[in-house]
Each structure stands twice: as structure tokens, then as C-alpha cells.
Amino acid sequence: MVTNTRRTQRGESSLSRDRIIDTAIELLDASGEAGLTFRALAERLSTGAGAIYWHVADKDDLVGAACDAVVAATLAEAPAGAPAGEAIRAIGLGLFDALDRHPWIGAALMRSPGKMPMVRIMEGIGREVQALGVPPDALWTGASALLHYVLGVAGQNAANAQYARAHALVREDFLAEVAGQWSALDAHAFPFTRAAAARLPQHDDRADFLAGIDLIVAGIGAARPA
Amino acid sequence: MVTNTRRTQRGESSLSRDRIIDTAIELLDASGEAGLTFRALAERLSTGAGAIYWHVADKDDLVGAACDAVVAATLAEAPAGAPAGEAIRAIGLGLFDALDRHPWIGAALMRSPGKMPMVRIMEGIGREVQALGVPPDALWTGASALLHYVLGVAGQNAANAQYARAHALVREDFLAEVAGQWSALDAHAFPFTRAAAARLPQHDDRADFLAGIDLIVAGIGAARPA
DNA sequence: ACCTGAACACCGTTCAAGT
DNA sequence: ACCTGAACACCGTTCAAGT
Numbered sequence A, B: 001m002v003t004n005t006r007r008t009q010r011g012e013s014s015l016s017r018d019r020i021i022d023t024a025i026e027l028l029d030a031s032g033e034a035g036l037t038f039r040a041l042a043e044r045l046s047t048g049a050g051a052i053y054w055h056v057a058d059k060d061d062l063v064g065a066a067c068d069a070v071v072a073a074t075l076a077e078a079p080a081g082a083p084a085g086e087a088i089r090a091i092g093l094g095l096f097d098a099l100d101r102h103p104w105i106g107a108a109l110m111r112s113p114g115k116m117p118m119v120r121i122m123e124g125i126g127r128e129v130q131a132l133g134v135p136p137d138a139l140w141t142g143a144s145a146l147l148h149y150v151l152g153v154a155g156q157n158a159a160n161a162q163y164a165r166a167h168a169l170v171r172e173d174f175l176a177e178v179a180g181q182w183s184a185l186d187a188h189a190f191p192f193t194r195a196a197a198a199r200l201p202q203h204d205d206r207a208d209f210l211a212g213i214d215l216i217v218a219g220i221g222a223a224r225p226a
Numbered sequence C, D: 001a002c003c004t005g006a007a008c009a010c011c012g013t014t015c016a017a018g019t
Helices: A017-035 A038-044 A049-054 A059-076 A084-101 A105-109 A116-131 A136-166 A171-183 A191-199 A205-223 B017-035 B038-044 B049-054 B059-076 B084-101 B104-109 B116-131 B136-166 B171-183 B191-199 B205-223
Strands: none
Touching: A017 A038, A017 A059, A017 A136, A038 A049, A059 A084, A059 A105, A059 A116, A084 A105, A084 A116, A084 A136, A084 A205, A105 A116, A105 A136, A116 A136, A116 B191, A136 A171, A136 A205, A136 B136, A136 B191, A136 B205, A171 A191, A191 B116, A191 B136, A205 B136, A205 B205, B017 B038, B017 B059, B017 B104, B017 B136, B038 B049, B059 B084, B059 B104, B059 B116, B084 B104, B084 B116, B084 B136, B084 B205, B104 B116, B104 B136, B116 B136, B136 B171, B136 B205, B171 B191
């Protein structure tokens, strides 16, 4: 939401919900969920820890608002008037990149079911699936499949980023580490995972993500005639 | 993992990694992530809080092990020798129901990327997609799409359950509350969400989940000839 | 109306000391 | 080898008191 309708505008230094949320995003980006503390926030805002509670209900409210601010800004960037298939890819990629910049969003999305950030994504995807021309009863299934796929990728990517940061690894080293662990698994019990380990280091997250979207869109199309 | 290879078996009352993990699962089931505390755990195990650290590295290790114990048991129940399509549905439904009983798993899965619980699910799904007869280069895309879809549903379901519990709502009341919020949204900005609100209270989570799996499997099939 | 900052009731984790 | 329990360094949140 992040609307600032103060009757008098004060200097940049005055406390407001917007300024709190923006600063919270900075802290979350810089050092993850563990980095967002009411004490750290208060220091950055040159105020007392308790003052923040005048503008924000609690930490859940704060993280939820921060998440929604990023999601809203991301979805607003999606190009209007594109063909449905392309628009879905654009929405997905926009979210994918936002997650990359703000990995804490992954966990935040899973903490506020049915609330604003999730609703925005659902609305964006649902509208485009509708534009795909699917019959009404297939609309919900298709939109829901796409939505949950996007959320699943979001969660995994966020987990990867957070883990890599916590262990001070760059992406390549992280993937190499995981590939190494997968390769060491029992050949009889984990044949697929061992095979997947081989293609892990070179794979392109974004390309794989888009391939998944195309696959689901193809599934929606395949269901149409039936 | 949860293997107990003590050289001497002691009474039920002795401390062991397995007993700690089982008790942790009880606490997590009973009162969510907030309910798992080293102090509460120590009391339930009639020991000191510090003793647990002899068997467990830290809280992440504990929750990860608890998650893996549940996931491993769930996947072990999947019927062997079923046709690929049915096997995928069985794996999915098994996880869906496990998530329903242990909603904390949703968040736990997103905290250990590439680790055991995730790998088990990937292996189970990947093997069945392979049995579907897809060409090698479509295998990864298909398995990855299914995996992320399942994880997305898992995360959302867990979020729903956790929210409902935190607010002391039964499922029906929770859905009614969300439907009410969606219906109150601006008609111009959220047409799809408002339409979705109407079908929300009656919808069947499990059926919708399976429909999504079928859709993705159909997408995998549609990609085969291309 | 808004802010201060001390205080409360917790956490996870460590570690000397025990057996 | 394994356990005890006090202690440390934090948290989110509250609330009397200020302006």
C-alpha cells in the first residue's frame, strides 16, 4: 500500500510509514531477514525502537508491507497490451528478477496468504490466462497452476540466495557445492538426482523458469479442446 | 536420516537424536514454529536445554532433520509399480496430505535448498517423469516444473494452515474471511480476484491440486512431439 | 498526535563444571 | 562420552512519561 497522505509534508527526516518501509527494505536487502531488527531500524531512522510501533502494527505487518511495496512496483512495470503468452512471461520474469534482488520476498510471500502481495500476482496472472482464451472452468485451474509454479520457483530461488549469502558463497560456488553433494549420493537410490547434478552447474535459472512457464501454458492450451 | 545405531539400546528415557527429532515434530505439529523451543524441548525430554546440542548442531539442523523424517516417511508410502501418471499423482497427494498434518514443513522446505528433503521429492518426481517417456532434454524441464508447482502449493497450503491456526480459525471461516476481503477489492483493478472469490469457499484444495498436476503432465505430453 | 527509552518476557547458543 | 544449568547476547513488544 505505502501511501503517504500527510496533511503537511515534512522534511525527509520525519518519521512516516513509507520511510520506515523503505528503510526496512534496505535492511532486508543488505542482510536478509536476520538483518531487520527494530533496534537496527530505529538507529537508521535516528529514533527510538518504540516509535516505529506508532506507524506499524508489528514485525509481520512491516515485512508484509515491505513485500507488497516491492511486488506492486514490480507488477507495475509489466508492459501493457502485449499478447497473453508474452505478458505471462513478462510478469514471471519481472518477479523472478525482483526475487533475485530481494530474496527475503520468497519467505514473506508465504506468510501472508490471501493478502495483498499474493493477490496482486494472482490478479496479474489470472487476467493474462483469461486473455489466453480458455473456457471459464479451465481458467481457475490454469491460473492456479501458473501461480503456484511461480511461487515455487520464487521460494526455491530465495532459499538458494539466502543460503549462499549465509555461507558467503557466490552463485557458482553454491551450485558446485550442491552438484558435488548430489553426485555423492547413492547411485541406486538417487539416479535422477545424480543425473541432474551434471547439468546443474551450467544451467540457466531464468531460461529454465521460462521453459516451465511455456510448458504450463502449453498444458493450458492442450486442455482447451477437451 | 534419523537412524539410531547406538551400540547399546537404552530405555525410552535416554536422550538420542531420534528421540529429540520425534519430540520436535510433536511440538511443531502442536503449536507451529513458534512452539519449538530448546527450553520446551528440554522440558518435554526431562533434560537441560544445553544437552540437546550434543545431538543436534543448531535449530536449523533440528528443523531440517524433522522435515526430512516426515518427507522420507511420506515418500516411502508411495505405491511402487504404478503407471507414471498415477505415481506422480500419488506422490503429490502424499505430500499434500503430509503438509496438511505438518504445515511447518512448508517453510522448512524453503530453508534447505538442495538438501535431503528437497532431493527426495525431486528424485521421486523426476523418476516418474522419466517413466512418462519424455526425451532427455525435456526431462529436466518437466520434472522441474512439477517440482516447483508442488513446492508452491505446499508453501501456500502451509501458509493458510499457519494463518488459520494463529487466528484460531477453522478452514471454512478462514476461506470465508479471504473471500470477503477479495470481494471488497476495487472492481476495476481486481476483476479476476473478485471472480475467484466466488468460487473460493466451495473449492476443493486436493482436487484443484490434482488438476494442476494433470495440466502440467499434459503440458509435458504436448511438448513431446515438438 | 507523536516520540522516548527503559523494562519485560522471552529467545538460541555457549560453556565451565559435573558424572 | 554425555549431561547440567547458569550465563550471555540478543530479540519483539509494551508503556509510562514526555513534547
